[in-house]
Amino acid sequence: MTKETRIDRRFAALKTEGRKALVCFVTAGDPDADTFAKLLAELPKAGADIIEVGMPFSDPMADGPAIQAASLRALKSGQTMVKTLAMVANFRKTDPDTPIVLMGYYNPVYVYPVDKFLDEAAAAGVDGLIIVDVPPEADEELCLPAMERGLNFIRLTTPTTDAKRLPTVLTNTSGFVYYVSITGITGAAAPVVNDVHSQVARIKGATELPVVVGFGVRTGEQAAALAKGADGVVVGSALVSAIKDSLGPNGDATAKTVPAVVDLVKSLSQALKPV
Amino acid sequence: MAGKDKKSSDAKLNSYRTGPDEQGHFGLFGGRFVAETLMPLILDLEKAYNDAKADPAFHAELTDLLTHYGGRPSPLYYAERLTEHFREVAAAQGGKGGAKIYFKRDELNHTGSHKINNTLGQILLARRMGKTRIIAETGAGQHGVAVATVCARFGLPCEIFMGATDVKRQSPNVARMYMLGAKVNAVTSGAGTLKDAMNEALRDWVTNVHDTYYIIGTAAGPHPYPELVRDFQSVIGKETREQILEREGRLPDTLVACIGGGSNAIGLFHPFLDDEGVAIYGVEAGGHGLDVENGHAASMSGGKPGVLHGNRTYLLQDADGQILEGHSISAGLDYPGVGPEHSWLKATGRVNYVPITDKEALDAFQLCARQEGIIPALEPSHALGYVTKLAPTLPRDNLLVMNMCGRGDKDVFAVAGYLGMTI
Numbered sequence: 001m002t003k004e005t006r007i008d009r010r011f012a013a014l015k016t017e018g019r020k021a022l023v024c025f026v027t028a029g030d031p032d033a034d035t036f037a038k039l040l041a042e043l044p045k046a047g048a049d050i051i052e053v054g055m056p057f058s059d060p061m062a063d064g065p066a067i068q069a070a071s072l073r074a075l076k077s078g079q080t081m082v083k084t085l086a087m088v089a090n091f092r093k094t095d096p097d098t099p100i101v102l103m104g105y106y107n108p109v110y111v112y113p114v115d116k117f118l119d120e121a122a123a124a125g126v127d128g129l130i131i132v133d134v135p136p137e138a139d140e141e142l143c144l145p146a147m148e149r150g151l152n153f154i155r156l157t158t159p160t161t162d163a164k165r166l167p168t169v170l171t172n173t174s175g176f177v178y179y180v181s182i183t184g185i186t187g188a189a190a191p192v193v194n195d196v197h198s199q200v201a202r203i204k205g206a207t208e209l210p211v212v213v214g215f216g217v218r219t220g221e222q223a224a225a226l227a228k229g230a231d232g233v234v235v236g237s238a239l240v241s242a243i244k245d246s247l248g249p250n251g252d253a254t255a256k257t258v259p260a261v262v263d264l265v266k267s268l269s270q271a272l273k274p275v
Numbered sequence: 276m277a278g279k280d281k282k283s284s285d286a287k288l289n290s291y292r293t294g295p296d297e298q299g300h301f302g303l304f305g306g307r308f309v310a311e312t313l314m315p316l317i318l319d320l321e322k323a324y325n326d327a328k329a330d331p332a333f334h335a336e337l338t339d340l341l342t343h344y345g346g347r348p349s350p351l352y353y354a355e356r357l358t359e360h361f362r363e364v365a366a367a368q369g370g371k372g373g374a375k376i377y378f379k380r381d382e383l384n385h386t387g388s389h390k391i392n393n394t395l396g397q398i399l400l401a402r403r404m405g406k407t408r409i410i411a412e413t414g415a416g417q418h419g420v421a422v423a424t425v426c427a428r429f430g431l432p433c434e435i436f437m438g439a440t441d442v443k444r445q446s447p448n449v450a451r452m453y454m455l456g457a458k459v460n461a462v463t464s465g466a467g468t469l470k471d472a473m474n475e476a477l478r479d480w481v482t483n484v485h486d487t488y489y490i491i492g493t494a495a496g497p498h499p500y501p502e503l504v505r506d507f508q509s510v511i512g513k514e515t516r517e518q519i520l521e522r523e524g525r526l527p528d529t530l531v532a533c534i535g536g537g538s539n540a541i542g543l544f545h546p547f548l549d550d551e552g553v554a555i556y557g558v559e560a561g562g563h564g565l566d567v568e569n570g571h572a573a574s575m576s577g578g579k580p581g582v583l584h585g586n587r588t589y590l591l592q593d594a595d596g597q598i599l600e601g602h603s604i605s606a607g608l609d610y611p612g613v614g615p616e617h618s619w620l621k622a623t624g625r626v627n628y629v630p631i632t633d634k635e636a637l638d639a640f641q642l643c644a645r646q647e648g649i650i651p652a653l654e655p656s657h658a659l660g661y662v663t664k665l666a667p668t669l670p671r672d673n674l675l676v677m678n679m680c681g682r683g684d685k686d687v688f689a690v691a692g693y694l695g696m697t698i
Contacts, residue, residue, distance in 0.1 A: 107583055133309055159312075165314070
């Protein structure tokens with residue numbers, strides 16, 4: 001077991017308050033470094049309980065068009081792993097509490113390489129990792145070294161993770177469990193609420209960890225419905241779509257960019273408040 | 276990790292043919308790097324393949340199809356005029372050499388390339404698994420055509436993902452896929468080539484995992500694909516072995532094959548890996564030259580290890596781990612990765628991997644057409660490009676087998692364009 005992290009503390013606090021976690025995904029450096037830094041600083045105030053920061057990758061195989069485009073915008077604006085880690089370190093200077101989870105694909109981490117990445121991520125104030133294409137079968141090369149540095153390794157469980165496989169997936173998972181509500185890519189079809197409820201109940205029966213639901217969550221109403229029985233929801237594609245819709249004709253950030261995302265996060269947060 | 280590496284380096288002393296291990300590793304390379312949604316299916320596929328391997332009925336059905344539908348065995352052809360040509364080249368340089376050139380004629384298979392060997396095997400696996408819908412990626416369209424063909428033959432619906440750039444430069448194959456009843460999805464993300472097609476196929480698969488089987492076209496991707504594609508393609512090397520023994524009474528001295536993902540090459544090489552006297556060359560797409568940044572598709576000669584599309588292997592990538600698009604005149608070689616077993620064979624030094632440029636391949640394409648009356652695909656034209664350099668330096672009794680893995684019908688318009696011909 002890793003020692004208590006910001007993620008553990010945040011979920012404990014949410015439980016005391018009787019609230020569900022709003023987990024917000026944004027891609028590092030999208031649409032550009034300065035706008036992203038401003039956005040990151042605003043997200044906790046708008047109601048983001050946990051922030052997932054996407055590490056842009058040229059080939060985001062598990063992502064739909066919205067997050068693919070966000071990744072490309074970030075890369076085009078010159079985003080690199082060094083810059084992503086520096087952005088987290090800067091955020092930490094003014095926000096000691098909001099958990100940050102880096103999410104992405106293995107290759108940029110692998111070539112960094114792994115040990116250097118983990119050391120620098122821990123030093124920057126990163127709390128957890130979600131690496132989409134490293135399954136539990138490969139735990140010794142990334143998950144276990146991350147745990148040794150006190151980072152939570154957060155695993156995705158999916159509708160295809162059956163009872164036989166679930167224990168394998170949960171073994172070295174910490175922080176929280178991310179339930180992927182659909183078989184598909186991010187931002188695709190809307191999940192069927194009742195199916196999600198039964199699957200989340202199944203996972204909660206197998207772990208003490210908080211379970212959050214993601215993929216395809218777009219509106220406050222939907223977020224509230226999906227959060228029932230779970231400990232929170234993740235919103236990603238809807239936020240990066242809001243960024244895209246706010247851009248100027250050349251694809252540059254405008255005065256509307258940060259407020260567009262902040263307003264959406266506020267409304268989602270409001271919808272998740274206990275009634 | 277250290278323990279694992281040691282084990283594989285010990286193993287190589289005895290045999291190069293024992294991989295992968297149970298987790299799909301060829302030394303450092305290979306593995307199963309996929310999203311969780313796909314893991315249960317990948318594990319099911321592994322089980323289904325192991326069952327099929329042990330089932331004589333599976334082999335019997337596959338052999339029957341390869342023979343009567345695919346047209347196997349393909350001939351081993353003595354390329355007499357090219358042999359003479361290289362001997363003249365050697366003589367002009369003051370040498371006495373010039374290897375004896377054989378072509379393994381896999382371009383004569385049904386659908387025009389080696390790809391049918393693999394698609395017949397995988398469609399039988401898909402049926403065993405009860406899957407009712409087939410998807411595939413394609414670069415040059417040879418694999419797409421071979422998939423569309425077996426789907427028509429077995430009455431399964433089929434969707435092919437093909438980069439929009441490749442749809443343009445390989446239009447004859449696009450037409451063939453449509454005629455065979457396949458749906459062709461032109462992929463516009465990235466540079467619109469093979470890597471992007473593979474991303475999109477994976478996105479489809481993760482969405483339709485319950486009923487869909489993904490026929491990967493090369494010996495790459497998550498375990499067990501590199502192993503099963505290699506096994507299905509090894510018919511090339513097994514036949515070559517029998518045929519050369521019959522013709523020459525001994526094994527070849529030299530093997531040459533082109534490498535994109537590397538399925539035709541591993542198919543030829545694998546049965547010979549433990550024959551020490553056989554020198555083996557894999558020919559990568561050197562594009563505009565290895566010194567041109569992002570101007571080639573030679574992932575082993577000009578890339579470094581990374582993780583993409585389910586496996587760890589050599590990749591074309593920048594310092595930040597972003598995958599480069601690469602470039603090759605040949606759509607079938609225009610891929611920034613390579614099968615993991617090739618990466619391992621490079622690391623062990625068993626196989627030599629060398630680049631051939633667009634121009635060298637075009638020259639070889641024309642040489643082959645004029646000297647042998649065989650219009651090769653641009654992919655094996657790269658292999659021949661290297662034979663052109665190598666053969667004159669080898670002694671006359673050196674038996675060289677090159678895999679003519681595809682025919683050039685699909686390329687004639689593109690090549691005519693490059694040569695400035697008006698048709």
